[in-house]
Amino acid sequence: MILADYHMHSSNSGDSETPMEEMTLSSIKMGLKEICFTEHMDMDFPLLPGLPPDPFLLDVEAYKNELTYYKEKFADKINIKFGIEIGMQEQVASENTALIKTHDFDFVIASLHLLDHNDPYYGEFWGGKKVEDVLRHYFEETLKNIKLFSDFDVLGHLDYIARYVPEGDHTYSYERFKDIIDEILKYLADSGKGLDLNSNALKSFSYGNSNPSPEAIARFRELGGKIITFGSDAHTPEGVASAFDQMRDIALNAGFTEYYTFEKRVPTAHNL
Numbered sequence: 001m002i003l004a005d006y007h008m009h010s011s012n013s014g015d016s017e018t019p020m021e022e023m024t025l026s027s028i029k030m031g032l033k034e035i036c037f038t039e040h041m042d043m044d045f046p047l048l049p050g051l052p053p054d055p056f057l058l059d060v061e062a063y064k065n066e067l068t069y070y071k072e073k074f075a076d077k078i079n080i081k082f083g084i085e086i087g088m089q090e091q092v093a094s095e096n097t098a099l100i101k102t103h104d105f106d107f108v109i110a111s112l113h114l115l116d117h118n119d120p121y122y123g124e125f126w127g128g129k130k131v132e133d134v135l136r137h138y139f140e141e142t143l144k145n146i147k148l149f150s151d152f153d154v155l156g157h158l159d160y161i162a163r164y165v166p167e168g169d170h171t172y173s174y175e176r177f178k179d180i181i182d183e184i185l186k187y188l189a190d191s192g193k194g195l196d197l198n199s200n201a202l203k204s205f206s207y208g209n210s211n212p213s214p215e216a217i218a219r220f221r222e223l224g225g226k227i228i229t230f231g232s233d234a235h236t237p238e239g240v241a242s243a244f245d246q247m248r249d250i251a252l253n254a255g256f257t258e259y260y261t262f263e264k265r266v267p268t269a270h271n272l
Contacts, residue, residue, distance in 0.1 A: 199243040
């Protein structure tokens with residue numbers, strides 16, 4: 001059993017309304033021994049329908065104060081870590097780096113949620129575009145951004161964009177984009193950075209696969225990748241640790257025997 005969920009959100013993130021206490025109580029009920037809140041910080045987020053301006057600007061101090069309260073309250077039941085999910089964009093790389101340097105996070109996820117300052121979550125994003133070109137551009141931008149913003153521990157949901165391709169489209173596969181994905185994986189492995197093994201799409205999206213795909217996870221191992229973390233990407237209590245049994249099998253089949261937790265950015269290995 002995986003005992004640590006290292007990718008979850010509460011109402012401190014712009015896309016969750018769930019109080020931190022509810023997420024924590026759900027984690028305890030699920031039998032987890034450790035969790036890491038990784039609240040969203042996406043600077044320079046575009047103005048989109050139905051969203052307020054800057055919906056993912058995180059009040060880091062308020063977030064930390066709340067987390068510290070629950071960390072102490074539930075200290076005899078679960079270990080709560082102070083994490084963040086940084087939204088990468090080229091124009092805010094220096095601001096992201098400065099933010100990380102000025103706070104004592106336990107763990108940092110770097111994720112690419114936007115492409116050319118647009119959100120692939122919205123159906124109109126895909127209008128008039130060739131899916132294959134969009135996917136390749138997304139991976140190219142991922143490689144560029146992990147080099148521009150290097151102060152992170154794991155790359156979040158590597159093939160995240162595959163969740164949002166138009167319904168019924170089957171363009172994406174690891175093999176089809178192997179050349180550019182391998183560049184990303186090799187850079188991560190050579191830099192001592194890890195992968196967020198994200199189970200969200202296994203239960204919540206018609207895409208129905210892990211992010212990254214099992215093939216990409218196996219390739220990371222082949223290229224010397226060592227660090228993996230397990231994350232449900234939960235925004236509600238029922239999502240905590242979702243599909244972790246499937247994610248564990250994927251990791252074992254890829255050749256991994258350990259997963260990692262973090263404290264003050266220092267990784268600790270645990271047996272799978």
